[in-house]
Amino acid sequence: MTSDVEFHGVSKVFGDFLAVDNISFSIPQGSFFSLLGPSGCGKTTTLRMTSGFEWPDRGDVLIAGQSMQNVPAYARPTNMVFQRWALFPHMTVAQNVAFGLEIDRRPRAEINKRVGEALELVGLTDFAARKPRQLSGGQMQRVALARALVKQPKVLLLDEPLGALDLKLRMQMQLELKRIQREVGTTFMYVTHDQGEALTMSDQIAVMNKGRIDQLDSPQAIYDRPATRFVASFIGNANLIPVEILESSAKEASVAIGGLKFTVPTTEKLSGKKGIVSLRFERIRVGPEAKKQNVSGKATIRDVIFSGSSITYVVTLEGSDTDLTVEAPHDGTSAPHSLGETVHIGWDGGAATVFADENGNG
Ligand SMILES: Nc1ncnc2c1ncn2[C@@H]1O[C@H](COP(=O)(O)OP(=O)(O)O)[C@@H](O)[C@H]1O
Ligand SMILES: [Mg+2]
Structure with a gap:
């Protein structure tokens, strides 16, 4: 199976603090992969080293088989969805989604087609002409998702994207995200501290503890066969x-x-x-x-x-x-x-x- 993302012995130090400690893993193409762990365990840092916003002190990050050692963030085939969706308030939903393609100077017909498809994927076709302030939190997060997916990244990076939503909406969006991931077949690399979220959506979960990966397995194996005391107590x-x-x-x-x-x-x-x-x-x-x-x-x-x-x-x-x-x-x-x-x-x-x-x- 081909891997979209590979970490080989990657470490990251901030000052004298070891935030990520010699981690290795690979993410099969088209799968939903989660980094799960408590606050401060190094999840965001791992995601940022994938996107190129942060650089490893040791080890190597590969995307689609290519070393990213000399590849800046803008040149990587990744896109990021944050918890704070940061939409342009003066633009419509469609304009927000189109923005990245406009920057890339894609032809008008192609932009319209791709924006239409992206909005349909996230269930917002009827909201194309609205402004962000006319949307609910869940709808804004869908726009953010459409805006990231419309660029057709190889790997979509999501950093606690549902963290700002209330519980009921969060559970609804979990199912929705999983459906969207299956439908587009893009590799998702998802960061969360919420075990329920990770268990619901993931094909594979890496449980992180103090900068290390304690266990990398399917949700069921993580639940039924915790490899460490930390995993057993953190999940379930x-x-x-x-x-x-x-x-x-x-x-x-x-x-x-x-x-x-x-x-x-x-x-x-x-x-x-x-x-x-x-x-x-x-x-x-x-x-x-x-x-x-x-x-x-x-x-x-x-x-x-x-x-x-x-x-x-x-x-x-x-x-x-x-x-x-x-x-x-x-x-x-x-x-x-x-x-x-x-x-x-x-x-x-x-x-x-x-x-x-x-x-x-x-
Ligand atoms: N730019 C930075 N400078 C100094 N320390 C940082 C920086 N970024 C993250 N850290 C520290 O590294 C650790 C891991 O951070 P992070 O990857 O954001 O954790 P998580 O996303 O799992 O909550 C934390 O202790 C955090 O305070
Ligand atoms: Mg974080």
Whole structure:
């Protein structure tokens, strides 16, 4: 598969602060790729090194197989969409979208055709004659998107483009962005700190942590098989349980929590004695069905939180001081368990993951 963007051992230093630390990845042509991580982890810097607004101190950035070492921003086949859309207020929607093509001195007929197509793509055909102040936030962001796509970049760079929109509109725009990306087939390189956004839209996600990539995988693999403690806690809700490693190969380890021994997938041979098991809240069963799971035991209910579609329990595993959070669907078929009740809990060992406890003193 051809790659549109490649980073080879790229680092970026600001003063004595290492903002991006030796990262490597490649983005297949036509895919939706997200950089996901908390504020300050180096996402924007990575995007800016792709666009040419920032230069690596080490390593190389390639676009469409070509090194960008001597290629300035304006000569790169990329275009950027920002959170602040910065439209020209005195121009109509169509004029805003046409602007880049006018600068390039494209023929009038071609400009009209391409602007028409771009507006149709983002669903704004009927708004062509409006001024930005006559648009909602979501519509302005669509204009910004049309303005970037009309230039037919090889790679579209998007830096938290939905950050200024309210939650409902943001979710609607996520589906819309994904549809547009599929339709035009342009490679999208998308920056966000919002895990839901990244999980919804991406083909691949690079989870960044302090300037490094902790994991690069499909959304499902990131969720089901977090490679590090950071990924497990940043994405979704997981119990992070200190365990003793009884035995380990490169693929699985046997562990013990209290008196419960079970086998868990791992991505490395765990030689130390301490590990952390990551177990998603919703993967733990509670009540009679828990007994059918390949790991099960008894627990006492310590807390019950009702939240409509689900019920969250905090339970203490019998014979240990381990507290687990369990999220059970509220399907209306049975009454919630009550405080102090002893219940069965259980899970599929294969649905958990274990990694080394970096702070453990083994
Ligand atoms: N031009 C700059 N000068 C100094 N420090 C910077 C500059 N740009 C970014 N940084 C720092 O580098 C780190 C990563 O920034 P950034 O890439 O913007 O993170 P993110 O987009 O993930 O929030 C931050 O600590 C930020 O303060
Ligand atoms: Mg940023």
